[in-house]
Amino acid sequence: MSQLQSLRGMVDLLPDHTRRWQAVEAVARAHFRRSGLAEIRTPLLEVTELFARGIGEATDVVGKEMYTFADRGDRSCTLRPEGTASVVRSAIQHGLLSQGVQKLWYAGPMFRYERPQAGRQRQFHQIGVECLGVSTARSDVEVIALAWDLLRDLGLSGLELQINSLGTLEDRQRYRQQLVNWLEARVDQLDVDSQQRLITNPLRILDSKNPSTQALLIDxxxxxxxxxxxxxxxxxxxxxxxxxxxxxxxxxxxxxxGLDYYGHTAFEITSDQLGAQATVCGGGRYDGLVQQLGGPPTAAVGWALGMERLMLVLEAAAKANPDGAAARLTATPAPDLYLVNRGEQAETLALALARQLRSAGVSVELDGSGAALGKQFKRADRSGSAWAAVIGDEEAESGQFRLKPLLAEGEEHGLALNDLDAMVAVLKTTT
RNA sequence: GCGGGCGUCGCCAAGUGGUUAAGGCAGCGGCUUGUGGUGCCGCCAUUCGGGGGUUCAAAUCCCCUCGCUCGCCCCA
Structure with missing residues (x-):
């Protein structure tokens, strides 16, 4: 390929998509505001050690998926592969933890060097929630409910909440030994990957997708x-x-x-629309992380949801139910008014009028082509706008113009070009 | 990192060795110098992701490469 193009796994979001993203983000923000969460924005680039210590040296994310490089000062830097470690680092660094419970949300790109596949990219986007300084079971549920309600409000279906408890570190160590003992007696029945994991990370054998391994694990x-x-x-x-x-x-x-810092409650919300990468939202409790990163002992819960995967589910939901909430979010908005204009004086007038109407809260598409009026009307029609108006030589001369309904038969409104209130009244009441 | 499928115009898509690479959508221009939705007409890929090879002849066969896609690994 000689043409310049985006890096593998790095995806452009075109207008068609950014509209939906903004709609989803707006719904999420409303939920966060009502739940008393505040936004936190941290750098995309952090010292590598943060993730090595936070996520776990032995995890796949740290071991083989990070974008790591030395900067000009020869510091080892890493593009964040997830959000939690950064948020915790920031909270510690700025003393947030001595100011009481911190309920935070963030949104932004994450980077993982993996082979792209459905619902998986090298740069992807997460919206996440971190609740620092609370240890109760109730706070786990509040945080889970936030994710659940958010997804429900987006009109998504086919979602399943799965939960488990990973217990304490001691619980896990004890169990790990039991599991290893049990599996070692049956190594020959394990798939190759799982045999490997028996040494590196035995607990991960549990969610192996290998059918015969799953069958073995039943007992x-x-x-x-x-x-x-x-x-x-x-x-x-x-x-x-x-x-x-x-x-x-x-x-x-x-x-x-897959991240080392989880303990006690762990959960995932999966969708039946996504193929192999079914997890839309994942999270849990991570009481040890803050201390591990050099902060005071602090209990914490959180989750992250993958925007790209969420959008896939949303699009499926919109298709399945054209009248539902998901479909409304994916619809392209039409302008309130399409302004057809032609003639030197008239075009200036139209520009000024568009500006006034926009200031008054009306969305106006101003045709900038200077093309024949018939041409402009065709575009007006395609824009989906409910109203069109012509500003031409006649209107410039008389100071009068007409608002014409496009979507249905209806009467035109003759108005004065300087009567902004009347225009707004017509445009706002009918759209 | 491993395995399978695919790559023809902005999008969808026919063509699978032989004269000018169908068609649809979108776009642009016109029929219609001031009024849309329908209709009709015209324009829109010297080139088939890129490079090399086989052949008298390649979008069609072979090799390499890039990308996409599905699955594994892993996760959002």
Missing amino acids: APTLLQALSQESAQRFESVQLLLNQLEIPFELNPRLVR
Whole structure:
């Protein structure tokens, strides 16, 4: 390819898409505002050590998926592969944690060097929530409910909430040993990948997609059985609360998340519309992370949702239900008024009028072509605008013009060019 | 990183070795110098992702390369 093009896995968002993104982001922001969350914006570039220490040296994300390079000062820098580590770093650095509970949200691009596939890109976008300084089961559920309600408001269907408890570090270590013992007696029945993981990260064998491995695991000891009394009780509370809030969920004892910092509640929201990369939103509790990054002991929960995947689900929902909320969000808006104009004096007049109307809150498409009026009207029609008006030599001469309805038969409104209030009244009441 | 499929105009798409590479949508111009939606007419790929090779002859066959796509790995 000799033509310049975007890097592999780096995707342009064209106007057709940015409209939908903005609509979705607006819904998300409204939810965050009502839930008392504040936005935080952190740099895209961080020192590599942040992610190595935060996410876990042994994870795939850190081990083989990071965009890491040395800057001119020979510091090792990394394009953030996820948001949580940065948010925590920022909260520690600026002393936010000594100012009480921090309820934060963020949105922006993340970078992971992976082979692109459906719902997976090298630069992708997440909207995330981090709630720092609270440890109750209730806060887990509040955070999960926020994600659930947000997705529901977008008119999405076919979503499933899966939850699990990863317990405490001690719980996991104890269980890890049980699982390894059990699996080692059956190594020959494991697939090659899982045999490898038996050494590197045994818990990850649990969510292997290999059917025979899954069949084998049916009789394996589960993480839930290995939970301490307190951990088990805590998880009971989470489930009880979800039931009380009537948020449907699926208990998935195999749900293990790939980032080291999770403990206790872990959850994912998956869609049946996405193929292999089914997770739209994932998160959980990460009580140890703040301390691990040099901050005070601080409990925390959060989640991140993938915008690209969300948009795929939204588009599917819009297609399946043309009258639903999802379809409304994906619709392209038409201008309130399409202004046809021609003639030197008239074009200036039209420009001025468009400006006045826009200031008054009316959306105006001003035809800038200077083409024949018939031509301009064709474009007016295609714009989907409910109204059109012509400003030409006659109108410039008389100071009068007419608003013409385009979508349905109706009467034209003759108005004075300087009667802005009357124009706004017509345009706003009927659109 | 590994395995499968694919790559013809902005989008969809016919063509699978032989004169000028269909068609549709969109776009632009006209029929119609001041009034749209329908209709009709015209324009819109010297070139088939890129490079090399085979052949008298390639979009069509071969090799390399880039990209997309599906799955694995992993995750949003």
